[in-house]
Amino acid sequence: MNLDSTFVAFCQHTNFHDYCFKKWRNQPLDFKDAYLSISKDQGHDLIKLITDNRLKNIVEFGTSFGISTLFLAQGVIETGGHVITTELIESKAKKAIDNFERAGVGDLINVRIGDAMATLKNHQEPIDLLLLDGWKDLYLPIFQLLEPHFHSNSFIYVDNAEMVEAKAFIHVIRQNSRYHLQSQFSGKVVLITIKK
Numbered sequence: 001m002n003l004d005s006t007f008v009a010f011c012q013h014t015n016f017h018d019y020c021f022k023k024w025r026n027q028p029l030d031f032k033d034a035y036l037s038i039s040k041d042q043g044h045d046l047i048k049l050i051t052d053n054r055l056k057n058i059v060e061f062g063t064s065f066g067i068s069t070l071f072l073a074q075g076v077i078e079t080g081g082h083v084i085t086t087e088l089i090e091s092k093a094k095k096a097i098d099n100f101e102r103a104g105v106g107d108l109i110n111v112r113i114g115d116a117m118a119t120l121k122n123h124q125e126p127i128d129l130l131l132l133d134g135w136k137d138l139y140l141p142i143f144q145l146l147e148p149h150f151h152s153n154s155f156i157y158v159d160n161a162e163m164v165e166a167k168a169f170i171h172v173i174r175q176n177s178r179y180h181l182q183s184q185f186s187g188k189v190v191l192i193t194i195k196k
């Protein structure tokens, strides 16, 4: 029996389910060197979404090294907008900032280092596009935190929507008659819009 299966067995036989579940699952620091980025096709679709709908105010949860943010920036160059993005791991955020400067789009991107629940807590402006691409258990709390800033033409782009950790979030949003959900990229992405 390896350490992981011992730990799982321990969790199943104790009352510490919540603690165990969190501890057993992967944590952001386990991926401090991993890009985990959206695909090139997704990036091009995001640019098209931004330019076709003239989206200006973009918020991203989960910067990593900034691949998705660079696509978002390419979109807002055309619409005159800007991107706020947030990353928990400082070393990743710093590398992303470096990447943005080298790509010449640093002035279009505001990088907030820390837990998105804190860095986006005092968000003020309307959100035209929210990209959810951080840890899935925060999709719902972050959505709820930013929901007051959605408007009738807002888009919420949910990456990795097919992952088991995102299912509860998708289920909750699907129950809400205010929202329309469209599956893309064979279910990897769900695009949420506000029903008119």
Ligand SMILES: C[S@@+](CC[C@H](N)C(=O)[O-])C[C@H]1O[C@@H](n2cnc3c(N)ncnc32)[C@H](O)[C@@H]1O
Binding pocket: 028, 029, 035, 036, 037, 038, 061, 062, 063, 064, 065, 066, 067, 068, 069, 086, 087, 088, 089, 092, 114, 115, 116, 117, 133, 134, 135, 138
């Ligand atoms: C899937 S990766 C993002 C990939 C990136 N959007 C791209 O396409 O290039 C998810 C990132 O979310 C970050 N993250 C996880 N929990 C976070 C939190 N609470 N606040 C901010 N960032 C978080 C992780 O450190 C990780 O770098």
